[in-house]
Amino acid sequence: MTEATFPQCRIITERLLNPETTEKLLNRLVLIPGIRRMILNGPRLPVTVPYGPAKGCPNPHPMRKVICIGDQSIELQTHVGTILLELESREIIPALPSACEEVFTSFSFRIQEGRYMKTEPSLVDYAKYGPHADKTIIGMVDPKSHSGPVILQGIK
Amino acid sequence: MAYKPQYCPGQTIVADNRRKQLNPDHKLEKIRDVTDKDVVLIMGHRAPGSAYKSAHPPLSEQQEPECPIRKLVTPTDGAKAGDRVRYIQFADSMYNAPCQPYMRSYLEAYRFRGIDPGTLSGRQIIECRERDLEKYAKELVNTELFDPALTGARGATVHGHSLRLDENGMMFDMLQRCVLDKKAGVVKYVKNQIGEPLDTEVKVGKPMDNKWLKAHTTIYHSLVGTAYRDDAELIEYIQRIHSLRVKYGFMPKE
Numbered sequence: 388m389t390e391a392t393f394p395q396c397r398i399i400t401e402r403l404l405n406p407e408t409t410e411k412l413l414n415r416l417v418l419i420p421g422i423r424r425m426i427l428n429g430p431r432l433p434v435t436v437p438y439g440p441a442k443g444c445p446n447p448h449p450m451r452k453v454i455c456i457g458d459q460s461i462e463l464q465t466h467v468g469t470i471l472l473e474l475e476s477r478e479i480i481p482a483l484p485s486a487c488e489e490v491f492t493s494f495s496f497r498i499q500e501g502r503y504m505k506t507e508p509s510l511v512d513y514a515k516y517g518p519h520a521d522k523t524i525i526g527m528v529d530p531k532s533h534s535g536p537v538i539l540q541g542i543k
Numbered sequence: 544m545a546y547k548p549q550y551c552p553g554q555t556i557v558a559d560n561r562r563k564q565l566n567p568d569h570k571l572e573k574i575r576d577v578t579d580k581d582v583v584l585i586m587g588h589r590a591p592g593s594a595y596k597s598a599h600p601p602l603s604e605q606q607e608p609e610c611p612i613r614k615l616v617t618p619t620d621g622a623k624a625g626d627r628v629r630y631i632q633f634a635d636s637m638y639n640a641p642c643q644p645y646m647r648s649y650l651e652a653y654r655f656r657g658i659d660p661g662t663l664s665g666r667q668i669i670e671c672r673e674r675d676l677e678k679y680a681k682e683l684v685n686t687e688l689f690d691p692a693l694t695g696a697r698g699a700t701v702h703g704h705s706l707r708l709d710e711n712g713m714m715f716d717m718l719q720r721c722v723l724d725k726k727a728g729v730v731k732y733v734k735n736q737i738g739e740p741l742d743t744e745v746k747v748g749k750p751m752d753n754k755w756l757k758a759h760t761t762i763y764h765s766l767v768g769t770a771y772r773d774d775a776e777l778i779e780y781i782q783r784i785h786s787l788r789v790k791y792g793f794m795p796k797e
Contacts, residue, residue, distance in 0.1 A: 400707075401707065402707055402708055402709055403706065403708070403709040403710070403715060404709075404710065405709065405710045405711075430702065430706060430715055430717065432717060433717065434720060436700070436738050437700070438699065438700065439698065439699025439700055439737055439738065440698070441608075441699070441718075441735045441737045441738040441739045442737075444738060444739060444740075446715075446717075446738070447719075448718075448719045449719060449722060450709070450719070465707065466715060468706075468707055474588045494710070501713075510669070526561060532583060535659055536649050
């Protein structure tokens, strides 16, 4: 869950991002002080084939790589297409385009301001995760996946 | 005057391409040379070179009931031999892929015999006797209906039609059955259509460039290709159909 008081942005690119590009961009973003949370959105890249005749087979995928952001390494679980950001204040927004422009040289991107993260658990969340689910991460990661958020050391 | 089918309305290049693909008299341009063995490997129904499994004895060996239709219709090679029914399924990107699911079913019905096409929004499956399927699949892969980057042979986990392309220009594939060899610039299948790894890679050629794709696509796309609203004739046609259907819903009495 997120608090409604903080501004939010999303970065949408013309192409789905390679892990190297994602790494480059996120390393630029972590240098901007005041980003509270980030969500990497995109179609999922499962470790094993989830359904079909080859169900259960390993699913090696060139876009599922371990990337290093600051001093943290993260295994990507999605083919990143949208990056959601929760900011401490609107003053940070002008710093985002310059970080993106350095990285997205061969295709276009757009930064939008709006409300993109959940503020209240929905009925479906209740049905899926039950009454005792960790409300701090609903809408950001699947509480059942037991993979909590990655905490990046800020520069503040 | 003998009836001459018009196939498809429209004045744009997209409509032209649709008419070409639908017209069985138009010979599809052959662009690549994927071998029989490679097509069999991509489909993954049998090992290349192995015998076809059968669902029933060959027609020549079994007693056929007296039936005027059976006398009228010549069976296909696969039906004659009693082959199993197998499939190939394609997912086509909406970013100017040369063929699109609805078109596939339409053109296959015009061009092939003994098939059962199934159309969905982003993918299209064709089922028929195995022997015939291999012949048809080879034509579907080797001609202008296929682009290695924007068309994928996908039996399961087909998602990708409406997604943005990746940085390499490939359509998203959760199972990444085909990868772009950046050095050679060639797309190669490393898994068969259901996602099982292949022992040997199957090369399906270079992705076509944007200019070619824009000139050969059969989908309207306002951002990367020809916009639907630019085709006045098609708009007029679709509005007429819409209007007639709505009016018919009220059962007008004249």
